[in-house]
Amino acid sequence: MRAARLFAGPVMAVILLCIPTSASFGDDTAERAHKLHFSSIVLDTHDDTTQRFFSKNFDLGKRNPDGHVDIPRMREGGLNAIFFSIWIDGRTMGPPAIQKALDQIDAVHENVRKNSKEMMFARTAADVRKAHAEGKIAALIGVEGGHMIGNDIRMVRIFSDLGVRYMTLSHFYNDEWADSSTDKPAHNGLTDYGREIVREMNRQGMMVDISHVSDKTFYDALEVSKAPLIASHSSCRAICNHPRDMSDDMIKALAAKGGVIQINYEKSFIDEAYRQASEKVSGGVVAMFDQLKKQCGDDEECFGKKMNEMEKQATAEGKLPHVTWEKIVEHIDHVVKLAGADHVGLGSDFDGATMPEGMDDCSKLPKITEALMRKGYSDDDIRKILGGNLLRVMEQAERVSHEMQAQN
Amino acid sequence: MDKELRRIAVVLAGGCLMAMSVAADSVSERAKKLTHAAIVVDTHDDTTQRLLDPKFDLGQRHADGSIDIPRMKEGGLDGIFFSIWMSGKITGPEAVKRATAQIDAVHEQVKKHPNELVLATTAEEVRAAKKHGKTAALIGVEGGHMINSDLGVLRIYASRGVRYMTLTHSVNVEWADSSTDKATHNGLTDFGKDVVREMNKLGVIVDISHVSDKTFYDALALSKAPMFASHSSCRAICDAPRNMTDQMIKDLAAKGGVIQINYHVGFLSQEFRDAEKKDPSINAGISEEVKKRCPDENDEACQLIEGDKITREYVAAGKLPKVDYTKIIEHIDHAVKLVGAEHVGLGSDFDGANMPYGMEDATMIPKITEALLQKGYSESDIREILGENTLRVMTEVERVSRELNAKK
Numbered sequence: 001m002r003a004a005r006l007f008a009g010p011v012m013a014v015i016l017l018c019i020p021t022s023a024s025f026g027d028d029t030a031e032r033a034h035k036l037h038f039s040s041i042v043l044d045t046h047d048d049t050t051q052r053f054f055s056k057n058f059d060l061g062k063r064n065p066d067g068h069v070d071i072p073r074m075r076e077g078g079l080n081a082i083f084f085s086i087w088i089d090g091r092t093m094g095p096p097a098i099q100k101a102l103d104q105i106d107a108v109h110e111n112v113r114k115n116s117k118e119m120m121f122a123r124t125a126a127d128v129r130k131a132h133a134e135g136k137i138a139a140l141i142g143v144e145g146g147h148m149i150g151n152d153i154r155m156v157r158i159f160s161d162l163g164v165r166y167m168t169l170s171h172f173y174n175d176e177w178a179d180s181s182t183d184k185p186a187h188n189g190l191t192d193y194g195r196e197i198v199r200e201m202n203r204q205g206m207m208v209d210i211s212h213v214s215d216k217t218f219y220d221a222l223e224v225s226k227a228p229l230i231a232s233h234s235s236c237r238a239i240c241n242h243p244r245d246m247s248d249d250m251i252k253a254l255a256a257k258g259g260v261i262q263i264n265y266e267k268s269f270i271d272e273a274y275r276q277a278s279e280k281v282s283g284g285v286v287a288m289f290d291q292l293k294k295q296c297g298d299d300e301e302c303f304g305k306k307m308n309e310m311e312k313q314a315t316a317e318g319k320l321p322h323v324t325w326e327k328i329v330e331h332i333d334h335v336v337k338l339a340g341a342d343h344v345g346l347g348s349d350f351d352g353a354t355m356p357e358g359m360d361d362c363s364k365l366p367k368i369t370e371a372l373m374r375k376g377y378s379d380d381d382i383r384k385i386l387g388g389n390l391l392r393v394m395e396q397a398e399r400v401s402h403e404m405q406a407q408n
Numbered sequence: 409m410d411k412e413l414r415r416i417a418v419v420l421a422g423g424c425l426m427a428m429s430v431a432a433d434s435v436s437e438r439a440k441k442l443t444h445a446a447i448v449v450d451t452h453d454d455t456t457q458r459l460l461d462p463k464f465d466l467g468q469r470h471a472d473g474s475i476d477i478p479r480m481k482e483g484g485l486d487g488i489f490f491s492i493w494m495s496g497k498i499t500g501p502e503a504v505k506r507a508t509a510q511i512d513a514v515h516e517q518v519k520k521h522p523n524e525l526v527l528a529t530t531a532e533e534v535r536a537a538k539k540h541g542k543t544a545a546l547i548g549v550e551g552g553h554m555i556n557s558d559l560g561v562l563r564i565y566a567s568r569g570v571r572y573m574t575l576t577h578s579v580n581v582e583w584a585d586s587s588t589d590k591a592t593h594n595g596l597t598d599f600g601k602d603v604v605r606e607m608n609k610l611g612v613i614v615d616i617s618h619v620s621d622k623t624f625y626d627a628l629a630l631s632k633a634p635m636f637a638s639h640s641s642c643r644a645i646c647d648a649p650r651n652m653t654d655q656m657i658k659d660l661a662a663k664g665g666v667i668q669i670n671y672h673v674g675f676l677s678q679e680f681r682d683a684e685k686k687d688p689s690i691n692a693g694i695s696e697e698v699k700k701r702c703p704d705e706n707d708e709a710c711q712l713i714e715g716d717k718i719t720r721e722y723v724a725a726g727k728l729p730k731v732d733y734t735k736i737i738e739h740i741d742h743a744v745k746l747v748g749a750e751h752v753g754l755g756s757d758f759d760g761a762n763m764p765y766g767m768e769d770a771t772m773i774p775k776i777t778e779a780l781l782q783k784g785y786s787e788s789d790i791r792e793i794l795g796e797n798t799l800r801v802m803t804e805v806e807r808v809s810r811e812l813n814a815k816k
Contacts, residue, residue, distance in 0.1 A: 094505075095500070095501035095502045095504065095505040096501040098501060098504065098505045099501040099504045099505070099558070102508070102560065102564045103558065103560040103561065106560035106563050106564050106567075107560065109567070110560075110563070150505060152505070154509055154512055157512060158508055158509075158511075158512050158568075161512075161515070161568070162564065162568075
């Protein structure tokens, strides 16, 4: 979300040149990839498009000249299941955080209602499959940051009833019961209350999302959770050493318990040179976020614009290196080699991050399928990465929920 | 809940005596049968406050208060609107959070008692509950302050099963005047009108109890669906601003609405009201005593229940007049003579007000049937008053909602 969107934009598009296009190979890979992609459930676990629902200039049902996600472009990119992220700044807490989260949840439901010919709200893996069978896009909800429950465990149940299917335990700042990866540790991971919250999430069938949390919080959650965890939008530290990414050990531990890492496309999370350069330019994700927050307050449009400007300028001045979309594939491949194809998926951070060149919006997703095919991935494995793995985790979370509720 | 009134009312109620005439109002077999065969719906019960106490078990018979499952069964009460309430002085996100938690508390009770209770959001579901021998639990929000001027929050409430909203409680909200506050908006503001329109769209009944006369007329002019007064009585008999004038009752009925008679002694009996007014020290004394017995100022349930008890002590001591339950019948009969039996129903205010003698709890409801039979009411008129009128309004409101949503 947002904060991560160090620099967005058009700049990258220019660099497409270096991408090998399938046509040049004279084989049928492109065609097979296209077929595979458009017959698969392609599920993205993290999209900040929700923020745009509050702008008068945005219409989900129409093609928009900016941003990364709308229905026409989802259709074009074969993206047929999407988690709309509920997000507010982690320093808004208590009842105001709750009300804002409720507002955003409502906005998702309203947008689905408005676009009901194209979209269907989904609460379960079965719902996602049903939407796919009916040719509709499945809309799901994830809450990005435990601060939005206002330190009240009852809100987990309430959010779940309202259709929330995962919650990221923290955002950039610690919340009352969990440490963030980008804040100074205050709780040594999860507090006792934080553990209770994880159990309640299990009970509700809400997936536990460990993107954004500190390593210790991750390991604590992994120990407590009865269902597999997800990282809804994180990449690999072995390639790009950002605290928002996961170490190989973490990825292995996550996978050992059936979890999935959903690769984030944000440039400063996938490219080490870019990360280092952007830290020099902006002081890093959180510092940059703070700076923009000061300038723009809650004005999301100002936020995006300023971010774009800053990146444009820094790139023009040669302060930031180019990052291309193949870097995403590199992260996927890294996880597959480490933990197998059952434990990786897509968590773009569209509309909340700076996209690499060639992944300008969700219409470009078929390139990932083709690249994986060219790497020799089986159709089966590709389907898992595109969405099958996440649906498996959802089903497991649902099963755990049924079991826990039956026990009561 | 009529807390403000309670202070006053409580006082009044207690006086006469518990001695009253249980024996005198024995209930005939015919009245019992009719009550149990009919669908009996009460549109206003403050029992929700008690549900916030984790120790309170709705499934057990209680010595205090007016509502629990055994007593509802005994009295033939088939549908109950649990009121979501907090003082109108609690506003902003805090009010949203608390209301959300209270709605959740009602859902939790339904889950805890799946064999006895079922959540109902439509007239059809109330009928189905009756057929399956279950009590229908419905939800009403008592006071527009709980949406914090946010239609998104209103929609979230509706999606959580809320089926009516009282536009105000005892103080004005940002967009509507209350009957017990100084007029500041001259009825409904433009945003208040948007709220009413959105309620129509959502199928949430517009409840005009508590609102100023001008707010009532503004809402009546605007609402495309019939409205009700979820818990108000007749001003012609007891001149309280919370009650409705004959003209208001007629205008409400002309548009298909229903006045649900409130059993609160301070709204039923002019004598009681006069006694309260005459000696303000009575209410002050009751308030003091309530504070003593309920040291936790947030424990509304304690305050409500103790308030009722203390009032009765005052009645017993002869400081306040004793009001008999037949006063309820007088109000019903007054409204029926004015507008016909199709426009009157039951909105007890149980667990939120001071009950008259002989109507201490839900088990006494058959006495209303008996009294109406003795007055010569037809069985079909009695069925209407007991619940069918409410179901008719619900059905109409649902129809209007469907139409408005289809239009788009």
